[in-house]
Amino acid sequence: TQLLEQSPQFLSIQEGENLTVYCNSSSVFSSLQWYRQEPGEGPVLLVTVVTGGEVKKLKRLTFQFGDARKDSSLHITAAQPGDTGLYLCAGANAGNNRKLIWGLGTSLAVNP
């Protein structure tokens, strides 16, 4: 069974701090997506990474796909209260691209 492990599970920081969350697996994925979910809402796609070693930036968020396509990280620079939410990673399996493998998420709280 393929698993995606996210760490840390919970993170509470002050506004302006930097942080990194991780999404790790022992399996290779053809692509990996990051979503943010705010309380009472559905997940919203932030980015998709498809190439080993790929780095994508979305304003203060930097996403990296591991060289071996088994892991990914999300780095937030100068976190803002608006970054608060649940960050989920989801991997697409080259053998079955119709079903995503989901991590359990990192719950981030950014305090003013």
Place this chain on the structure above:
Amino acid sequence: NAGVTQTPKFQVLKTGQSMTLQCAQDMNHEYMSWYRQDPGMGLRLIHYSVGAGITDQGEVPNGYNVSRSTTEDFPLRLLSAAPSQTSVYFCASSYSGQNLVSRTIYFGEGSWLTVV
């Protein structure tokens, strides 16, 4: 833009009752799916559909039925509600194709279901 619309937002059911969660999308997406989200369990796929008339089981299909008579609608039916089905349910849709790479999945706002 409506996107993915789910109804109802909240529902309380008694054990043994049946109900249908409605899902509609206005983006002409072929692929639609239903997830449930529970603390410590994450998002788990219940059923999915790759087009009208085609459905398949996901990770946790027991106790749920789906049908896809139109491209727009993908209702989820609880046949005989059980307390274990207390959860938040999300409908999602995206363009289809053989590869999920770069495919954006759009989620509804969720339906909170409590079975007592």
